[in-house]
Amino acid sequence: MVTLNSASEVISLQSVNKRYANEAVLHDVNLSIQSGECIVLVGHNGAGKTSLIKMMLGLTRPTSGVIKVLGHDPAFSAAVAQGLSLGYLPESVAFYEAMTGREVLTFYAQLKGASKVECVKLLDLVGLGDASKRRVGTYSKGMRQRLGLAQAMLGNPQLLFLDEPTTGLDPILRQHFYELIDGLQKEGATSIISSHALQEVETRASRFVILKKGVVVACGTLDELYQQATLPVRVKVTVTPGQASSVAERMGSSVNVTEVNNQSFNLSCDMHEKMPIIRHISNLGDIVQDMQIMPPRLDELYTHFMSGNPS
Amino acid sequence: MKMLWVLAMKEIRDGLRNRWIAAAIILLGSLALALSLLGSAPTGSVKASDLDITVISLSSLSVYLIPLIALMLSFDALVGEFERGTMMLLLTYPVSRWQVIMGKFLGHLSILFMAIFAGYGGAIILMTVFTGGSLEGWQAYVTMMLSSLVLGAVFIALGYLVSVSVKERATAAGTAIGLWLVFVVIYDLILFGALLMDEGQLIGQKLFSILMLISPTDSYRIFNLSMFEGVSDAAGIAGIASEAGMSGTLLISVMSLWVVIPLMLTLFLFQKREL
Known part of the structure; x- marks a missing residue:
């Protein structure tokens, strides 16, 4: 080994x-x-x-x-x-249908040099303890997947x-x-x-x-x-009521301002613009009541790499 | 060695589970019994013993039956696992590809061994109890059983070769049947047809012997009919094999080549195969 x-x-x-x-x-x-x-x-x-x-x-x-x-x-x-x-769980795992769950796992355990005790333990662990004497042919998809996990964990x-x-x-x-x-x-x-x-x-x-x-x-x-993705960072800024549009106008050209209403607005900017913008906003003083920074979400990241042209 | 054992045991358990072994034992046993009971009738005043007659009729039948059983065991062995997807997982375990083939081979051979020795062997024991038997008769019978196992090994190996070469199980089944027909029926038909048409012009005795020898089924026939004097006397072919220079060793060697070569080819194709 x-x-x-x-x-x-x-x-x-x-x-x-x-x-x-x-x-x-x-x-x-x-x-x-x-x-x-x-x-x-x-x-x-x-x-x-x-x-x-x-x-x-x-x-x-x-x-x-x-x-x-x-x-x-x-x-x-x-x-x-x-x-x-080594443990491997294939995408749609297939077993010998005529064997019982326990027989299947014991067969694989013998090939890996794992013990029978370990088989019983693993079957219980994946919740197949009761079904281990049934033929794999009668198993549902989820049960097969669990048996697949058990065999991958052997040894x-x-x-x-x-x-x-x-x-x-x-x-x-x-x-x-x-x-x-x-x-x-x-x-x-x-x-x-x-x-x-x-x-x-x-x-x-x-x-x-x-x-x-x-x-x-x-x-x-x-x-x-x-x-790598250079996805925009979004910041939600809450200001004194009525001041949102005037503050938004002072954000400069490097940011993109959206959803301006009475008390708040959203802005998005590049990652490297984030800190200057934050400093700028905090310098505005008491007029800014709250600021929420929202990093890009994981699925946005995924969509970006899947659809966009990677840089 | 341990891996081979584990893989072989799986095949044997499968054979026991799906009643394959039981069915084969009953089939071979009842045929052997029936033939030996029928066989005792025509011996009459001729000196041939019951056992010799049984060896002749049983080996003539085994030539058809054993290859069929062996092919049914083996045609699915690889393509079935490719198709179902179990081979992929198996190969990620610490077994190499030759071990997979040899493990299956040992397992299937053991199944055939059980079928032949329990089926044919059970029959001869019953026969000896009721009618008695000579030592030479016994020897001929046991030799027949062993050579049947070799014949079975030939067709297990050929079945694997089919199984590794095709893409679908159905194709494998069809090809296996075709293979059986060729080796058991068609080859002999063509050979004897050619001999009749030829009338001894081109196909001399030498060529004919070689053509018989290269067929594993004909080798099996000649081996069983010529190895023991009692049997070959009763079969009416006394001395023919030795005249043609076909010794028992040669015949068995030819059959063994029919085991080794298809197995090697199977392994070669399996090694190349991507899953």
Whole structure:
């Protein structure tokens, strides 16, 4: 078993391209993932998230470029080559339908060298304890997803690949799931998660990778993304009744003033204009009663990178 | 080794769960019993023993049945898992692709072993209890069982090759049936047809022997009919195989090649495959 040193490179991708027939699925992807990171892949369906994960797992090969997982080419025997404990939850997970939930998990546990006790524990943890003697063929979508999570968690994986992990989970299980991930994360596990649910992963992700039609349009921490996006900052200014329009007129040309009414108005400005504007407003004295600064929201950020042309 | 065992055990459990093994044992056992009961009738005053007759009739039937059973076990083995998506997950576990193929192969071979030895073996035990049997008869019978297992292995391997080459399960099923027809029926039909038309002009004994030898099913037939004196006397082909230079080792080696080569090709195609 390979143990990961802190802050060492776990996965690196260098100008990775992937084409199926004539269709480019991924184009010139460069990425370096350090141990302990939680990388969230964001993008539309078909943006290349799943392809990217499959390549890191060695299930498919890049058309060109180099992928290294712990310094090795993952191609076609990822888990064997590295002897690394790895967990994977595919997008729509499929199991052997005729086996019971417990049989499925025991089978996978044997392959990973995990114990039967751990299987029972995991089944209870994902709430399948009672259903573990039923055939997987009779499971609902949510139950399959939970079984999928259980198998991904087998053997305390140090490297987790989760493709849309929370689809089909109810809110309580969702929370449960993230607690599990946090637990592994604290022990130093590295995780790569693809997700649509931005709000859910917002606080957990160490970095976001935003994919659009196979191209990485943005990559970085949330703060870095805000910087890159140069979305306007909005400020709501409340002034002495009746003074709103006159104050608004004194805001200068670099800001955009909207929704002026009797007592308040909104203004938006570029990120780098924010501090001068705030100073300007606070210099106005008693006339300004309140000021609310609203940073761009996450979904605005997402829409920006999805629709706009990245700078 | 442990991985192979885990993967093989999964296939065996599947076989037990869906009653596959039970059905195959009953099928093979009842056929063997029926043939041995029928077989005792025509021996009459001829010196041939019951067991020898049974070996002849049973191996003639096994040539059709064993490949069919083996192909039914194997045609779905890979394409089924590709199609359902279970292979993708399996390959992210610490198993390599050759282990997946060999694990399945060991599992399916064990299923076939159980079917043949419980089915045919059960029948011979019953037979010996009721009619008695000679040592040589027993040897011929056990050899027949073992060679049936090798024949089964050939068609499991061929089934995998079909399974890894096609895109859909339905195609695999169709191709497997086609394969069965070719090896069990059509090849021989063409060969004998050609022999009749040719009237010994182009196809000499040597060429004919080679053409028989390269077919795994014909190798199996010749092996079982010629290995033991009692059997070959009763079958009326005494000495033919040895005259043609076909020893038991050669025949089994040819069949083994039919196991190894398709398995290697399967592995090669599987290694290249992207999921």
